[in-house]
Amino acid sequence: MSAEKKRFEVVGQPRRRVDGRGKTTGQARFADDLSLPRMAHCKLLRSPHPHAVIESIDCSRAREYPGVHLVLTGKDFPVPFGIMPVSLDEYALAPERVRHVGDPLAAVIAKDEVTALEAIELIDVRYRKLQTISDPAEALARPEPRIHDYGEQGNIHRNQSYEFGDVEEALARSDYVFEDTFFYQGNTHLPMEQQASLASIEGDGKLLLQTSTQNPHYLHRQLARVLQVPASQVRVIATQNGGGFGGKCDPANHEMVVSKAAMILGRPVKICLTREEVFYQHRGRHPVLMKFRTGVSKDGKLTGMHLQTLLDGGGYGSHGPASTFYTGVLTPVTYELPRFKFEACRVFTNKPPCGPKRGHGTPQPRFGQEVQLDKIAEKLGIDPAELRLGIVTKENALTANWLKVGSTGLAECIRQVVERSGWKEKHRKLPEGRGVGLAASTYMCGAGVSIYWNKMPHSGVQLLLDRSGQVTVLCGATEIGQGSDDVLAAIVAEVLGIGTAEVRVLTGDTGLTPVDLGSYSSRVTVMMGNAALQAATRLREQIAAAAAEKLETLPERVILSRGKVFAAENAAKTMSFIEAVTAAETKFGTLGAVGSYAPPKAPGKYKGAGVGPSPAYSFTACVVEAEVDPKTGWITVPKIWVAHDIGRSINPVHVRGQVIGGVYMGLGEALMEEQAFRRLPEKLSSALVHKIPSMLEYKSLTALDMPEVDVAIVEYPDPNCPFGAKEAGQGPLLPVMPAVANAIYDAVGVRIDEVPITPDKVLAALEKKAKGETPRVGPESFPAVPYPAPTFVLPPWEGGDGDELKGPDGKPVRRTQKEVAAA
Amino acid sequence: MNAPAPKNVHLVLRVNGEPQEVSFASYKTLLEVLREEMNLTGTKHGCELGECGACAVLVDGAPVLSCLALALECEGREIETVEGLASGTKLHPLQAAFADCGGSQCGYCTSGMLMTAKALLEREPNPSRERIKEAISGNICRCTGYNQIVEAIEQAAAEIRNSK
Numbered sequence: 001m002s003a004e005k006k007r008f009e010v011v012g013q014p015r016r017r018v019d020g021r022g023k024t025t026g027q028a029r030f031a032d033d034l035s036l037p038r039m040a041h042c043k044l045l046r047s048p049h050p051h052a053v054i055e056s057i058d059c060s061r062a063r064e065y066p067g068v069h070l071v072l073t074g075k076d077f078p079v080p081f082g083i084m085p086v087s088l089d090e091y092a093l094a095p096e097r098v099r100h101v102g103d104p105l106a107a108v109i110a111k112d113e114v115t116a117l118e119a120i121e122l123i124d125v126r127y128r129k130l131q132t133i134s135d136p137a138e139a140l141a142r143p144e145p146r147i148h149d150y151g152e153q154g155n156i157h158r159n160q161s162y163e164f165g166d167v168e169e170a171l172a173r174s175d176y177v178f179e180d181t182f183f184y185q186g187n188t189h190l191p192m193e194q195q196a197s198l199a200s201i202e203g204d205g206k207l208l209l210q211t212s213t214q215n216p217h218y219l220h221r222q223l224a225r226v227l228q229v230p231a232s233q234v235r236v237i238a239t240q241n242g243g244g245f246g247g248k249c250d251p252a253n254h255e256m257v258v259s260k261a262a263m264i265l266g267r268p269v270k271i272c273l274t275r276e277e278v279f280y281q282h283r284g285r286h287p288v289l290m291k292f293r294t295g296v297s298k299d300g301k302l303t304g305m306h307l308q309t310l311l312d313g314g315g316y317g318s319h320g321p322a323s324t325f326y327t328g329v330l331t332p333v334t335y336e337l338p339r340f341k342f343e344a345c346r347v348f349t350n351k352p353p354c355g356p357k358r359g360h361g362t363p364q365p366r367f368g369q370e371v372q373l374d375k376i377a378e379k380l381g382i383d384p385a386e387l388r389l390g391i392v393t394k395e396n397a398l399t400a401n402w403l404k405v406g407s408t409g410l411a412e413c414i415r416q417v418v419e420r421s422g423w424k425e426k427h428r429k430l431p432e433g434r435g436v437g438l439a440a441s442t443y444m445c446g447a448g449v450s451i452y453w454n455k456m457p458h459s460g461v462q463l464l465l466d467r468s469g470q471v472t473v474l475c476g477a478t479e480i481g482q483g484s485d486d487v488l489a490a491i492v493a494e495v496l497g498i499g500t501a502e503v504r505v506l507t508g509d510t511g512l513t514p515v516d517l518g519s520y521s522s523r524v525t526v527m528m529g530n531a532a533l534q535a536a537t538r539l540r541e542q543i544a545a546a547a548a549e550k551l552e553t554l555p556e557r558v559i560l561s562r563g564k565v566f567a568a569e570n571a572a573k574t575m576s577f578i579e580a581v582t583a584a585e586t587k588f589g590t591l592g593a594v595g596s597y598a599p600p601k602a603p604g605k606y607k608g609a610g611v612g613p614s615p616a617y618s619f620t621a622c623v624v625e626a627e628v629d630p631k632t633g634w635i636t637v638p639k640i641w642v643a644h645d646i647g648r649s650i651n652p653v654h655v656r657g658q659v660i661g662g663v664y665m666g667l668g669e670a671l672m673e674e675q676a677f678r679r680l681p682e683k684l685s686s687a688l689v690h691k692i693p694s695m696l697e698y699k700s701l702t703a704l705d706m707p708e709v710d711v712a713i714v715e716y717p718d719p720n721c722p723f724g725a726k727e728a729g730q731g732p733l734l735p736v737m738p739a740v741a742n743a744i745y746d747a748v749g750v751r752i753d754e755v756p757i758t759p760d761k762v763l764a765a766l767e768k769k770a771k772g773e774t775p776r777v778g779p780e781s782f783p784a785v786p787y788p789a790p791t792f793v794l795p796p797w798e799g800g801d802g803d804e805l806k807g808p809d810g811k812p813v814r815r816t817q818k819e820v821a822a823a
Numbered sequence: 824m825n826a827p828a829p830k831n832v833h834l835v836l837r838v839n840g841e842p843q844e845v846s847f848a849s850y851k852t853l854l855e856v857l858r859e860e861m862n863l864t865g866t867k868h869g870c871e872l873g874e875c876g877a878c879a880v881l882v883d884g885a886p887v888l889s890c891l892a893l894a895l896e897c898e899g900r901e902i903e904t905v906e907g908l909a910s911g912t913k914l915h916p917l918q919a920a921f922a923d924c925g926g927s928q929c930g931y932c933t934s935g936m937l938m939t940a941k942a943l944l945e946r947e948p949n950p951s952r953e954r955i956k957e958a959i960s961g962n963i964c965r966c967t968g969y970n971q972i973v974e975a976i977e978q979a980a981a982e983i984r985n986s987k
Contacts, residue, residue: 020922023930024914024937026865026905033864192869192877192931192965242867242931243965275870481929481966657925657971664968695874695963703956703969 009562010494011723014653017486018500019479023240031196031212031239036268039198040069042258043116043271045106045123046280047098050134050350050688051147052127054096054105061122062108067115070261071123072107077260081222083215083250083355085452087157087317089148092226092256098127099147099315100352101689102280107257109269132350132688134677136289136312137783139347147315147348156786157313158324158346162608163790163814164332164400165339165798170304174295176379180372181291181779183754184364184737186312187673188284189357190700193242195281196272197255199262202235208511209259210237213251214244214480215518218451220510222251223259234259238508241519244480245665246356249520250283250318279693283355284675286323286346287312288364291782292372300380300387304339307331307365310785311346311354318355320346322451322611326361329612331369332399333442334410334619335391339795340400343787350688351677356520358665359730362443363737367755370439370738374745383427384438384742385418388621392440395716400795402604402802403612407724409645409716410619414440416643416712421623427746433628437742440621443731445647445721446523448599448613457596459527460514463492463535465591469578471496471503473535476516477528478508482729483654484524490650491529491722495536496543497560498577514594522727525650526615527597529722534595542591546584550575600720606793606804616718618726619645622663622735626743630766633759635671635744640736643712647726652713658728660709664701666736672699672756753778790814834898838863839907849895853887854878856894857904865905865934869963876962879935880904886939905934908941916982917941917975926975928966935962940976948984952977 022028059071074095082088094105106123110116133139133147133155143154152159171177197211207229213219216238224231241248254271261269273281289310295303309327313320328342359366377384392410399405417438418424426436450458464472473492479485489503507513516528543565544558551558551574553567566574575583585591602613621643627636642663649655675698676691692698717724737755745751750765753776761777769775792814794800807813831846838861847860854871857863857880866889869875873891880889881903908915917937920926927933936959943950943958950958955976956969964972 016922017925019930020927021914021918023927023933024905024918024921025909026863026934028930029864030867030931032868033858035859035862190965192875192929192963193867194869241929242869243929245965275872275874481931483928653923653925653971654928657928657967660968660970661928661966662968665965694872695870696872700963700965701969702960702963703973704960706956706969709968709970 008494010490010500011650012648012652015500015651017483017651017654018489018505019485028240030193030242031198031210032272034198034210036198036200039268039270040109040111040265041113041116042107042109042261042269043113043120044104044254044257045120047101047103047105048687049098049127049129049685050101050132051130052098053130054094054098055126055128057106058124059106062119065119065122067111068108068119069265070109072257072261074105077226077256079226079228081226081251082317083218083319083451084317084321086321089150089317092253092260100350101687102277102352103315104253107261109261109265133348134688135349136310136347139349140783140785147350151348155348156345157317157348158321159788160324160608161343161787161790162401163341163792165795167304167306167339167341170339171293171295171306174303175298176296178294178296178372178376180368180375180753181289181782182368182371183779184288184367185755186285186287186354186675187669188279188282188675188698189245189247190695190698191243191245191247194273194275194278195248195252195254196270197258198268198270199258200268201262201266206233206235207259207263208235208237209255210239211255212241212248213238214241214248214478214520216478216508216510217476217515217517219251219255223256226256227259227263235511238478241478241480244519245358246360246520247283249356249518252281275695276693279690280352282314282352282675283318285357286354286361288327289779289782290365290368292368294372296376298380300382300390302335302337302391305337306341308782308785309344309365310783312349313346314349314351314353316353318353323354323356323361325611327365329401330362330442330444331365332401333393333403333405333617334440336393337400341790345785345787352690358662359443359733360521363669363734366441366734367737370735371741371753374437374742385414385423388440389414398603398796401612402609402796404603406616406720407647407716407718408617408619409714410440410621412714413619413621413643413645416714417621417623417641420710420712421641423623433630433747435743435746436623436625437739437746438623439735439738439742441731441734442617442619443522443727443734444614445526445616445618445727446599446614447521448602449610450517457531457598458523459516459531460594460596461528461531461535462514463539463593465539465581467582467585469502469581471498472506473503473532474506474513475528475532476508476510476513477524478519480519482519482658483651484519484528486654487525487650488528488532491532492536495533495540497565498563522730525725525727526721529725530597531595533722534597535593538593538595539591542588543580543584546587547575547580550583603802605802606791608791615720616647616726618728618731620731620735622739624736624739624743626740626747628744628747628762630748633762633766635757635759635762637667637707637740639707639710641710642732643714644728644732645714645716645726646728647718647721648715648724649713650725655713655728656711659711659732662730662732663709663736664706666733667740668701670737670740670755670757672758674756749775751776751778832895836894836897836902837900838902839904847894851894852890853880853892853894853897854889857889863904863906867931867934869931876939877932877935879938879962881938881942884942884945886942903938905937908937916979920975920979920982924975924978925971926967932962932964936964936972944980944983949980
């Protein structure tokens, strides 16, 4: 950009978000707020069994029930779908097999919800129950019956192994090797809005689906596939999302069902899931068992790590292949790790499918590594903050697994939370029952590759501008509450020298807006933002060229600022923004510009190197203070300090909001949130059911439980990001759980190596401590998982080229640094 | 099929100060009648079981979970919803503060929060932070972590006090 303004006028300024007014007046329209003339209502029949063959479905009584318009079953949906091309394992309605309690197998569309519910009861299904696979141990032990007939083998969905340098050699020459197992329980997003969808046929004869989705583009593709119609005949509008957190990323059964029903009936069809159904839709945090073997030198440097993970995937693939990678691939980004071996396995079980939840796969290993580092620091007699400061990754470094770190403010984040929390005066110094814990983390700012393979942009933005002075920006990005509409408006406004109030934002509509891949993987600010920056810069050039003629100056000397357009050398040579736009429209004709963005190519070349690369990484550090009542095990968290390297804040009010919101969700996961299951009594079928599918029983923090969060916004702008801005939506959650665990250890000297950390676990550990046993609660062992032979890749500093090593026969081989040097 | 006999009750509800005739099945909750019969969709639902607070409205000035209240029982009472908060185009101080302080992210819990906070400030114009947290402890928010909601209510309380 020419004639740079000295200071940002919009970016970095606290302001009311563009959608703030509509959300406080009740005008923001969520999917269930919509209604259309002649609208019918849909309800789904869901399986009461965790695993069964559908022998027959008789819908005749339901079809005849007064007020019923249509009954659909699996026969109506011959084409499977899934968010990932390698896991197209779902049907809108299960045709032959149900795989978890809550799996939908039939749908009734009726004049109202009550009638649909009554008719659902009239569908007769004959099930043949199959062996339930309830957890990963059982999934490994019982290859039969297979929950799916694809995957690695038996009930193993994904199984992988990577080794970056000879880890055993590194561990053998380490001063210490720490071996720890951890368990991270699954939990769910619990968005306040229950998913809802309204399908209709528009006046032009095309299908319109208005739905609570984070990813209208991927949904659009999958809808066209399942309905077997050209995508050009389908329009998806992502309505306002009442919270997403990853739970509205997958294309969902109910979206397919109402779309098909609207096409058959020629009238609008709506569904709104009940809260119980939202728990069955799930796609939440995978339960993960982890084993860390970490080599350390006496001075507190990491020498190598062997990480093994085992994920409980539930009944379908969902984002599982990516989730499996994410339980390891970002581990070397936070701290310098010369060698890294990562083995991961995801199994199918007969529970609601797990998928992406805020942090996607990363909170689990983050918990393990940060708690283990606390143990390491104690053993080495090094302050946990100092230990971390000694090993943080450096700016522009490559990691052992070939990820490129861009800007990093992690050291500054650690220093900030240490200073602000009074860490040095508190750690190991507070009275018994009170303690502080510290942890740090990294997160990506957008996945480097799309979910389906293509070389097209990840985000596109179109800008329209006319003599009215109104700027309209269109982008497929999806507002899920995180403030993406405001980021979009702010970037455009900054470039054009106007305020966000002058920008009209239209997003998340596949019928109008350029493709953006969606609100996931913390990609929106960076990818949409870069596309918006490009489009706005192009438009700015036209305005500057036209204004330069009027102002009798050079285009590169034209400044756009605060609604004025003027010459840099003489502020008296000025015109209003509208006058400048009018001049541009006169000179160039109708004005408009597009911009697009695709992430840079990643340095890794090995198969699998596509998961983990990102244009930039955000960094977070956190100190938690905790009080533990030794009589009850009750944990109180009076205060949390967090510092987050956002690169640059586009709107600091909402950066802070994202940070506190992430801390809140992390604290809930640390202390109480739990997607737990139980067996029904034998007389009631022994089915494996969700223990607590309600908001009352699924415990989450209330305003009374939530501590004050002190937020330090740290800004290390990244050159790959718009104005240097990185992500804040997911990263700040990550260090909270381990910081809580470490604070509890500081308070009462017990290690709870699993989350949630509930009072009963603390009491059990305290009892062990009183008896002189190891004061720890956590997994005792890690099962024998048949991981494959590793793909072996040399780290950058050992002479690797980013590709895997292969023998003359093309098969993977494993070589030490010495052997490579000799060869 | 014979035409079914009408089962609806027919009465006048006073919502946001305006009397309105409505007709609905007697078992309908206030939430359902507001949203489905009166098209006042600003009031949300997150569970329809009285667990989340998203559907809170004021009935005679007190916060009520509209998913648990029968609309029938609200005849002759003053019902206030989020749609009635602003004066003309001017936002209520609570609305302005929520928008300015980051008190609303996805916006789904916002209506219930605003109504609950309004009831609090009418009872206690200068509540302590603890009192604010107690008042909204039945309203679940999954986005904000509550800090900025509490700050917004404090800011609005000060604004209302100063304007008097």
